[in-house]
Amino acid sequence: MDWLGPEExxxxxxxLRVSFWATLASLPLxxxxxxxxxxxxxxxxxxxxxxxxxxxxxxxVVTGYLLLLTFGTRGPVGSALQEIGIVLAFRWTGAALAAxxxxxxxxxxxxxxxxxxxxxxLEQAAATLGxxxxxxxxxxxxxxxLPGIIAGAILAFAKAMGEFGATITFVSNIPGQTRTVPSAxxxxxxxxxxxxxxxxLVLVSxxxxxxxxxxxxxIARKIxxxxxxx
Amino acid sequence: MTLSVSLRHALPGxxxxxxxxAPLGITVLFGRSGSGKTTIANAxxxxxxxxxxxxxxxxxxxxxxxxxxxxxxxxxxxGYVFQEGRLFPHLTVRQNLAxxxxxxxxxxxxxxxxxxxxxxxxxxLLTRRPGALSGGEKQxxxxxxxxxxxxxxxxxxxxxxxxxxxxxxxxxxxxxxxRDEVEIPILYVSHSAAEVARxxxxxxxxxxxxxxxxxxxxxxxxxxxxxxxxxxSAGALLMARVVAHHDDGLTxxxxxxxxxFLPRIPQAPGHATRIRIAxxxxxxxxxxxxxxxxxxxxxxxxxxxxxxxxxxxxxxxxTAAGVVLARVTRRSVASLSLAPGTSCxxxxxxxxxxxxxxxxx
Numbered sequence: 001m002d003w004l005g006p007e008e009x010x011x012x013x014x015x016l017r018v019s020f021w022a023t024l025a026s027l028p029l030x031x032x033x034x035x036x037x038x039x040x041x042x043x044x045x046x047x048x049x050x051x052x053x054x055x056x057x058x059x060x061v062v063t064g065y066l067l068l069l070t071f072g073t074r075g076p077v078g079s080a081l082q083e084i085g086i087v088l089a090f091r092w093t094g095a096a097l098a099a100x101x102x103x104x105x106x107x108x109x110x111x112x113x114x115x116x117x118x119x120x121x122l123e124q125a126a127a128t129l130g131x132x133x134x135x136x137x138x139x140x141x142x143x144x145x146l147p148g149i150i151a152g153a154i155l156a157f158a159k160a161m162g163e164f165g166a167t168i169t170f171v172s173n174i175p176g177q178t179r180t181v182p183s184a185x186x187x188x189x190x191x192x193x194x195x196x197x198x199x200x201l202v203l204v205s206x207x208x209x210x211x212x213x214x215x216x217x218x219i220a221r222k223i224x225x226x227x228x229x230x
Numbered sequence: 231m232t233l234s235v236s237l238r239h240a241l242p243g244x245x246x247x248x249x250x251x252a253p254l255g256i257t258v259l260f261g262r263s264g265s266g267k268t269t270i271a272n273a274x275x276x277x278x279x280x281x282x283x284x285x286x287x288x289x290x291x292x293x294x295x296x297x298x299x300x301x302x303x304x305x306x307x308x309g310y311v312f313q314e315g316r317l318f319p320h321l322t323v324r325q326n327l328a329x330x331x332x333x334x335x336x337x338x339x340x341x342x343x344x345x346x347x348x349x350x351x352x353x354x355l356l357t358r359r360p361g362a363l364s365g366g367e368k369q370x371x372x373x374x375x376x377x378x379x380x381x382x383x384x385x386x387x388x389x390x391x392x393x394x395x396x397x398x399x400x401x402x403x404x405x406x407x408x409r410d411e412v413e414i415p416i417l418y419v420s421h422s423a424a425e426v427a428r429x430x431x432x433x434x435x436x437x438x439x440x441x442x443x444x445x446x447x448x449x450x451x452x453x454x455x456x457x458x459x460x461x462x463s464a465g466a467l468l469m470a471r472v473v474a475h476h477d478d479g480l481t482x483x484x485x486x487x488x489x490x491f492l493p494r495i496p497q498a499p500g501h502a503t504r505i506r507i508a509x510x511x512x513x514x515x516x517x518x519x520x521x522x523x524x525x526x527x528x529x530x531x532x533x534x535x536x537x538x539x540x541x542x543x544x545x546x547x548x549t550a551a552g553v554v555l556a557r558v559t560r561r562s563v564a565s566l567s568l569a570p571g572t573s574c575x576x577x578x579x580x581x582x583x584x585x586x587x588x589x590x591x
Contacts, residue, residue, distance in 0.1 A: 119316075121312070121314070121316055122316055122318060122319075124277055124303070124316075125312060125316040125318075126318070126329070127276075127277075127302075127304045128277070128303050128308060128309070128310040128376075128379075129304075129376075129379045130304050130305075130307065130332070130333025130334060130379055131304055131329075131332075132304050135304075135333065136304075139318075140318060140320075143320045144319070144320055226320060
């Protein structure tokens with residue numbers, strides 16, 4: 001990786017770290033939300049659905065600003081978290097939060113689709129065989145929606161890699177802390193002679209995105225073949 | 231162990247109000263589609279919560295609306311064999327079979343896996359996945375899966391309805407072995423007269439959500455008033471014993487001292503078997519018919535006559551072999567002056583005793 005300068009390499013490593021944790025940390029909540037939206041009827045169903053999708057339709061800058069208001073050091077949640085020693089604003093963890101929020105709707109949509117494709121009759125069958133609801137989920141639903149979970153996770157990861165607007169608004173553009181690949185490209189393009197570095201990062205972005213996509217295709221196909229029972 | 235069911239459940243345009251007992255053996259809930267059979271099966275398994283009712287399996291109360299008691303399906307230990315099998319597609323046959331064992335309470339009597347696999351003839355399928363099984367194989371695995379979950383009761387909802395005749399014939403012997411070898415009551419939903427005749431120990435006949443008759447299979451099927459599928463498919467059950475296989479392709483059976491001939495059946499001489507004689511395959515003659523091609527002619531006495539809405543009537547006839555039903559026209563009843571107590575002869579067309587209606591006793 002000699003052709004990447006230390007500054008560029010730092011941005012790539014940070015982006016990978018931010019996207020990885022953003023995806024991993026939001027996955028359980030994503031699965032839960034998708035399951036709730038797909039299978040449960042409860043008051044406020046539409047509201048939850050709307051909230052989940054909000055980052056998809058709001059301008060990212062607005063989402064970033066709302067995150068800053070909420071999770072900033074003077075925000076209601078941010079100040080409370082600060083009490084217990086967690087600071088999100090202007091830290092890489094904040095970048096991960098912003099990426100997770102922005103990627104959440106994509107993740108939930110993919111997982112929800114796969115849950116809706118699971119025949120509830122199979123879950124009923126599992127119940128008659130003695131499995132409690134939690135066991136039904138763990139042994140029947142979860143294995144069957146695995147392709148959807150992987151698709152959702154990869155989609156979220158790719159979205160997190162490319163997240164710019166909310167991140168820069170919420171955690172700014174601090175080298176080594178919050179300067180992810182998109183922010184770095186933006187920064188390089190602001191200085192004379194930065195085009196070469198920006199171009200290299202663009203290539204990295206394309207390569208990472210393509211790899212993620214291909215990987216997800218392969219894994220999803222393997223699992224789908226397994227799950228379809230042939 | 232006995233299952234006692236008493237239910238009231240209102241569905242749009244339909245009221246289910248049924249009460250029956252299911253002893254050991256196969257109890258068939260018998261009726262046309264829409265008579266409430268599946269609703270009852272689902273209520274017993276806990277997949278549906280009826281408006282009112284009380285369901286007791288042996289010493290355990292599964293639901294009692296008066297006491298506000300309702301046991302969740304996973305705590306009922308009822309092995310459910312669904313019409314569409316519902317095998318888990320992501321698990322192998324072996325994993326499907328073992329699924330219920332996992333959740334069975336400690337110390338519960340669980341059938342031996344090897345024995346069940348052998349009973350159902352699925353040993354060669356264990357490593358396969360459900361997607362690679364035929365319809366008949368899937369249903370056998372589904373039966374095994376239910377059996378291996380240490381159930382106190384098995385509920386089977388038309389487990390053969392989705393299969394063609396050949397596949398049905400493949401599974402029926404296994405169900406018979408189940409009935410005869412496993413000490414678990416089976417509640418079996420069916421709208422097939424042939425399945426009822428072959429499998430049922432007890433029949434609960436349903437019509438429009440109500441039990442119209444319940445009792446031992448031969449008894450209920452011999453009642454001309456009980457034709458839940460209509461008079462067209464009425465038929466009585468005879469218990470017979472194989473006497474000999476003749477060279478001309480016929481098998482001779484004996485029922486209550488009367489010889490009966492039917493096309494070769496696989497059972498060996500000495501074997502007990504049940505045969506179903508459809509009412510529309512029986513002709514009634516006052517005098518003993520001469521010069522007739524039919525081989526099976528039983529002396530009979532008219533026991534009961536039940537006229538339908540149309541031109542037909544169902545006669546129930548006492549013979550030495552048992553009660554036989556005959557479907558005749560009302561005009562014939564009048565012209566032969568048939569009445570309860572009249573002596574006559576029941577002529578049974580040999581070919582009418584179809585192989586799928588013949589089963590081990």
